[in-house]
Amino acid sequence: MPTEAQIEDFIQAAARDTGISTPPITWVNGPRSSVGPRGDIRLRRSSLEREDDAHFCSMHELAHVVLGHTRLLRRARDTALFALPLVLAYRVILPGILLLGLSLPLTLLLGCLLFLAGLHLGGRLGFRPAETAADSWAAQHGGPLTLELAQILAQRRSPLTRALGAIIGSHAAWPTRASLTRKAGVR
Numbered sequence: 001m002p003t004e005a006q007i008e009d010f011i012q013a014a015a016r017d018t019g020i021s022t023p024p025i026t027w028v029n030g031p032r033s034s035v036g037p038r039g040d041i042r043l044r045r046s047s048l049e050r051e052d053d054a055h056f057c058s059m060h061e062l063a064h065v066v067l068g069h070t071r072l073l074r075r076a077r078d079t080a081l082f083a084l085p086l087v088l089a090y091r092v093i094l095p096g097i098l099l100l101g102l103s104l105p106l107t108l109l110l111g112c113l114l115f116l117a118g119l120h121l122g123g124r125l126g127f128r129p130a131e132t133a134a135d136s137w138a139a140q141h142g143g144p145l146t147l148e149l150a151q152i153l154a155q156r157r158s159p160l161t162r163a164l165g166a167i168i169g170s171h172a173a174w175p176t177r178a179s180l181t182r183k184a185g186v187r
């Protein structure tokens, strides 16, 4: 099991190789790692239970910094892409459903389905390309998401989290991410 200090050194070495200064790193007890708006990396402590997890997690988050995913304009664009399908659903499609003159339950059902479809489309368009790119970068820098690790991470998720993840669509399922990484030929 690696220590926090070892992983911070690992990040520092990768940042140096890439020619950027090491971003601030904090350790969190929550279920996921993330990058803050100022490019600071927040890593989940549970990743330290396995060396491959700690390496994958830290390189994936560093990738978001290196690849410029934290820049304000980039974030604004991704969020706009995320919101666009929702806006379309409500400004164009929902009024269309109302025009059909369906019963209230049917209208609500169609509205809900559209909402979920819009959410999914927005997640895929707005965020998934960056997540896939971050996985590839991580694999090239000593933090590959292997199929073995992906299966372990997938098992840790509750059915509810898994279902929500599938609906939002910003991240592919863990095993899919592992096979996308392998297909990119980076490990």
Ligand SMILES: [Zn+2]
Residues within 6 Å of the ligand: 060, 064, 131, 134
């Ligand atoms: Zn990510």
